[in-house]
Amino acid sequence: MxxxxxxxxxxxxxxxxxxxxxxxxxxxxxxxxxxxxxxxxxxxxxxxxxxxxxxxxxxxxxxxxxxxxxxxxxxxxxxxxxxxxxxxxxxxxxxxxxxxxxxxxxxxxxxxxxxxxxxxxxxxxxxxxxxxxxxxxxxxxxxxxxxxxxxxxxxxxxxxxxxxxxxxxxxxxxxxxxxxxxxxxxxxxxxxxxxxxxxxxxxxxxxxxxxxxxxxxxxxxxxxxxxxxxxxxxxxxxxxxxxxxxxxxxxxxxxxxxxxxxxxxxxxxxxxxxxxxxxxxxxxxSPTAQNLRRVFFLSESLKRLGVKGKDKPKFTRVHVVGAGVMGGDIAAWCAYRGMMVTLQDMDMERIKPALDRAKKMFKKRLKTKQAVDAAMSRLEPDVEGKGIPRCDVLIEAVVEKLEIKQQIFSDAEQRLKPSAIMATNTSSIELERIAEALDNPSRLIGLHFFNPVAQLPLVEVIKSTLNDEESIRVGASFVLAIGKSPVVVKSAPGFLVNRALMPYMLEAVDRVEKGESPEQLDAAAVAFGMPMGPIELMDTVGLDVGAFVAKELGQKVPQDSRFAKLIAAGKLGRKTGEGFYKWEDGKAIKEKAPPHGNLPGLGRDLVQPLVDTAEVIVAEGVVESADMADIGMILGTGFAPFLGGPLKARQDGRA
Missing domain, CATH: 3.90.226.10 (2-enoyl-CoA Hydratase; Chain A, domain 1)
Structure with a gap:
């Protein structure tokens, strides 16, 4: 008492x-x-x-x-x-x-x-x-x-x-x-x-x-x-x-x-x-502490984007179409977070590497054999797509070809339950174009994940002109349910992250074409505060993916460039063992960078295209505010958190 x-x-x-x-x-x-x-x-x-x-x-x-x-x-x-x-x-x-x-x-x-x-x-x-x-x-x-x-x-x-x-x-x-x-x-x-x-x-x-x-x-x-x-x-x-x-x-x-x-x-x-x-x-x-507090509060604000109260949806079953690196890793992540997942592709030969990668990730993150086995049992190969009628969320993550995506959704729409989310992981194609094949085009949203899925916290929730607010909130709820951070972005070429990243990466590639050292450019970006330099990032993303996204955004890759020649030779970066760098055990083999009098200053010059494009994206209303652009770029690219994001850095005169 x-x-x-x-x-x-x-x-x-x-x-x-x-x-x-x-x-x-x-x-x-x-x-x-x-x-x-x-x-x-x-x-x-x-x-x-x-x-x-x-x-x-x-x-x-x-x-x-x-x-x-x-x-x-x-x-x-x-x-x-x-x-x-x-x-x-x-x-x-x-x-x-x-x-x-x-x-x-x-x-x-x-x-x-x-x-x-x-x-x-x-x-x-x-x-x-x-x-x-x-x-x-x-x-x-x-x-x-x-x-x-x-x-x-x-x-x-x-x-x-x-x-x-x-x-x-x-x-x-x-x-x-x-x-x-x-x-x-x-x-x-x-x-x-x-x-x-x-x-x-x-x-x-x-x-x-x-x-x-x-x-x-x-x-x-x-x-x-x-x-x-x-x-x-x-x-x-x-x-x-x-x-x-x-x-x-x-x-x-x-x-x-x-x-x-x-x-x-x-x-x-x-x-x-x-x-x-x-x-x-x-x-x-200190400016660092002030900016990191801002990043914390912006991250927390993303948790309020989902559905609240008694109408909060429950997600127990996920169906992923496409067992490539992105699709397979999305499926593995959902299984890791406790959901039942069916993973569909044309045959078991295509699905097996995704299952192997999943087991490797589970072993790394889950401490006991029992927990690993339980996670693997939640991830089921599904060549025939039997999981579609039962799923709460369908995610398409196949090759970036409009016709293939349209066919997948057109077929799935007839089999999905009415409450299920229908989502594409497209990195560049507008949703309105994909949705043309649907009876109810308002059902399709975008859930754009970033590679590596297990490490990067951002998922862009893509809203087309056909969606209502409720479908986007349900999509954000799913993103939060799998422990990721949703940023709502309007359907426009490249959305937020890819559109801002691509000019930055292509500018750096152009500098290499003109004879600058890729090692020095990467070192400068890291000295500025980026987690990885733009050339290493291009190799990590994949030169073929970079070229495709560049084309979607209306930016050309000259046929006689080193970039185009590497792609023609099948040297696509990390995934093939060679691109701008040679890769061993997942790491780029770099020569020593030549000395430079002001690496952070060079890094600041390198990120200018990214900052400029982020400003345009906000001005066009692709994201609702500079705050959302900043937190999206930090979570999706690792843009220097101590600077508070690209637009806060420019506001402070630091970018």
């Missing part, structure tokens, strides 16, 4: 039972997840004072911290970050939170937390301030520090406490990569002390931990020794080398600032915590 003197709070519940155990439960109002907003932290401060007073009065033996929601705590409230980034506000707010967490750690009575669901960012930092941590060992429980994805690092004293518990190398890796751990992995790193099988066991185990006065032990000395003396400098330099492979310091300063902090104070967790705020504050207001 609630203690009579408990101060009233909006987001927390505190009660004391007959054994004098305090039960502190977080349930943030008007929010689907628990977040540590300034209001929530302010209320925690009030309750910590109350708990301290009860402890002094001898009427409380310990506290168990739990969540009333399915997840524990999803971190700080990101919606407050913009106002919090003010250097006049942020340091004091951080000092206040540091002090509250320290008071929890300093309590003389046991303070235990029970973790179910996600426990990330500030949520994990609060858990680490507790004396003992119990977590549910299931797939839903996730622990980690994803702050690096927002251009910062842990700021609620998580740097020092994680190093104390997990040791310097494991803790720093966790913070530098943003990797999310399962409960079992977190226990192996000493971030969790005990595992239970079910959330219902958290209260009982929390009670036992309080009554037994259990307390977590720090990492063993052998682990902590890697932060002592001169060895720490060498460890820090290795971390910098790894960080440089992934990002440039000027583009993503947070990992390098964290490594600097570790190099100075990593042998003393208390000193690391004491100096954490000084290193954290400049990052929060």
């Amino acid at each position: 609630a203690h009579p003197d408990t101060p009233p709070t909006k987001h927390w519940d505190f009660s004391v039972d007959v054994e004098q155990i305090g039960w502190l439960t977080l349930d943030v109002k008007d929010n689907s997840v628990n977040v540590l907003s300034r209001e929530v932290i302010g209320e925690l401060e009030t309750l910590v004072t109350h708990i301290e007073n009860l402890g002094k009065a001898g009427t409380l033996v310990g506290v168990v911290l739990l969540s009333a929601k399915s997840g524990f705590i999803a971190g700080a409230d990101i919606s407050e970050f913009d106002q919090m980034s003010d250097p006049a506000v942020l340091p004091e707010a951080l000092k206040r939170t540091h002090a509250i967490f320290q008071r929890i750690e300093d309590l003389r009575l046991p303070f235990v937390c029970g973790i179910s669901g996600f426990c990330v960012g500030g949520g994990l930092e609060l858990a680490l301030a507790c004396h003992y941590r119990i977590a549910v060992n299931d797939d839903a429980t996730k622990l980690g520090f994803p702050e690096v994805n927002l251009g910062i690092f842990p700021g609620f004293a998580g740097t020092g406490r994680s190093i104390r518990q997990a040791g310097p190398v494991d803790a720093m890796q966790l913070m530098l990569t943003g990797k999310i751990l399962r409960a079992k992995q977190a226990k192996a790193l000493n971030l969790v002390d005990k595992l239970v099988r079910h959330p219902d066991q958290l209260r009982w185990e929390g009670r036992k931990a309080v009554l037994s006065k259990r307390k977590s032990e720090p990492a063993p000395l052998a682990k902590r020794a890697l932060a002592f003396g001169p060895i720490r400098g060498r460890v820090a330099e290795r971390m910098r080398e790894e960080a440089r492979k992934k990002a440039r310091k000027e583009n993503y300063p947070a990992p390098f600032a964290l490594i600097d902090l570790f190099e100075k104070y990593g042998d003393d967790p208390k000193q690391m915590i004491a100096h954490e705020i000084d290193a954290f504050v400049p990052l929060m207001a």
Whole structure:
């Protein structure tokens, strides 16, 4: 029951039972997840004072911290970050939170937390301030520090406490990569002390931990020794080398600032915590952090594009026509996400390579043979198309020939149930042309996936002049159901991503034709912030595909060009082992790039056609806003997230 003197709070519940155990439960109002907003932290401060007073009065033996929601705590409230980034506000707010967490750690009575669901960012930092941590060992429980994805690092004293518990190398890796751990992995790193099988066991185990006065032990000395003396400098330099492979310091300063902090104070967790705020504050207001927050909110906004409420459709069966690389990988991804999938092509010989690739992907992503076998059983070869009448979604992913696509949909329309989605994965043909063969052309939408399907999160949901809003919302719901991000695009040649990419890629190819080094051009694009250079990208897409899309967009490939000659010789890039580069084991074999005085500047010149075309696409209304163009290009091409997208970069004078 609630203690009579408990101060009233909006987001927390505190009660004391007959054994004098305090039960502190977080349930943030008007929010689907628990977040540590300034209001929530302010209320925690009030309750910590109350708990301290009860402890002094001898009427409380310990506290168990739990969540009333399915997840524990999803971190700080990101919606407050913009106002919090003010250097006049942020340091004091951080000092206040540091002090509250320290008071929890300093309590003389046991303070235990029970973790179910996600426990990330500030949520994990609060858990680490507790004396003992119990977590549910299931797939839903996730622990980690994803702050690096927002251009910062842990700021609620998580740097020092994680190093104390997990040791310097494991803790720093966790913070530098943003990797999310399962409960079992977190226990192996000493971030969790005990595992239970079910959330219902958290209260009982929390009670036992309080009554037994259990307390977590720090990492063993052998682990902590890697932060002592001169060895720490060498460890820090290795971390910098790894960080440089992934990002440039000027583009993503947070990992390098964290490594600097570790190099100075990593042998003393208390000193690391004491100096954490000084290193954290400049990052929060940096352009990188501001742009990454914008990208986060734009990504979240895409989740609202689907059907809401009781009318939300359910997708259990998918039928894919075309077992080539794209079709096969779409089918595999849907099976991986738990759907029953039938995969159709002309014969088993064409379907078998797709099944082999699927098994390889399942083995990589699913940890047990049982899970891999279950996923494979959901992916069924279907030469005769028997899955069509039963499916909720039909996706066509065959060769880019109008007549073939029209024939597939014309035949399927007669067999599909009325509620089924009918979708094409065309990369360039307008939907209106494909739909000419249909009795009800308004049924056909586009779902344009990107290669490799398992890695790229974007799916363009293509809306023709024949579609109504509802069919597009249902399409977006399906994209969200398979864990991808939908961006709605009007049916126009090349849609958004291909149309913006192609001038960028062809301009780079033209430079190679004129004698410039492909290695240097690729290095320049990467220095600018692209994940891959334009020549390597053309090889990855396939020179034949690039030439086809260029033709669809009205751009010519001269017959006497090296590009045309490579295609004529069957050297189509990565898939044939040679294009502009030779390829071995999926990697381009490159010569050393010649020196250049300003690689990022050259990269900026290279991306100009992409930025210019994105502006035209928005002006023509192909996407509804510059925001949608930016998030589409980031998710579909990996365009430098730290710049906020091509149009935000131009607005800021950085592209």
